[in-house]
Amino acid sequence: MADVNRALLAKLVWKLACNKERPWIQLLYHKYCNILDFWEVSVKSSDCLVWKGILSAKGKCGIAGIFRDDLGSILLLTFKSDIATSPLEAECMAIQMVLITALEKGWSRMTVESDATPVVHALKSGKPPP
Numbered sequence: 687m688a689d690v691n692r693a694l695l696a697k698l699v700w701k702l703a704c705n706k707e708r709p710w711i712q713l714l715y716h717k718y719c720n721i722l723d724f725w726e727v728s729v730k731s732s733d734c735l736v737w738k739g740i741l742s743a744k745g746k747c748g749i750a751g752i753f754r755d756d757l758g759s760i761l762l763l764t765f766k767s768d769i770a771t772s773p774l775e776a777e778c779m780a781i782q783m784v785l786i787t788a789l790e791k792g793w794s795r796m797t798v799e800s801d802a803t804p805v806v807h808a809l810k811s812g813k814p815p816p
Contacts, residue, residue, distance in 0.1 A: 691739075692743065692765070695739050695740055695742070695743035696743050696750065697750070698740050698743070699740060699743050699744050700773050700776065702714065702715075702724055702740065703724055703725070703773075714737070718733065718737055724744075725744065727741065728741070729741050729742070749765070749766050749776055749779045749780035749783055750763065750764065750765045750766075750780060751763070751764045751765075751780055751781075751783055751784035751787065753784070753787075753788070753793075753796075762787070762791075764783060764784065764787050766779075766783060773802070774802060774804060774805065774815060777800055777802035777805045778805055778815070780800075781798055781800060781805065781809075784798065785798070804816060
């Protein structure tokens with residue numbers, strides 16, 4: 687379960703770094719970042735546990751994939767500490783890693799989920815993302 691928590695915290699780090707227009711991210715920036723950039727913020731004793739967890743995951747980002755069965759139970763969690771140049775590239779790398787892992791396991795039926803809309807559209811259309 688610790689691996690799942692680390693993967694979810696890493697996902698939050700990506701969202702904080704790349705989706706600054708979302709209201710909940712603006713709220714966190716206002717409360718915790720003030721005049722500093724997210725990457726420059728240090729943990730303070732007064733910070734809430736969730737924020738401390740997010741900051742602890744900042745330097746440990748990578749790509750992850752979670753495999754679940756049709757009931758939602760976790761079958762496998764994969765994680766690589768690859769460095770991507772953008773969130774879009776990281777999402778593409780994660781999907782590629784998941785598909786390769788599924789093929790290696792002999793799994794032929796699966797659903798790929800992603801919160802990266804351009805990647806989802808690219809997979810559906812067969813055209814590369816912008």
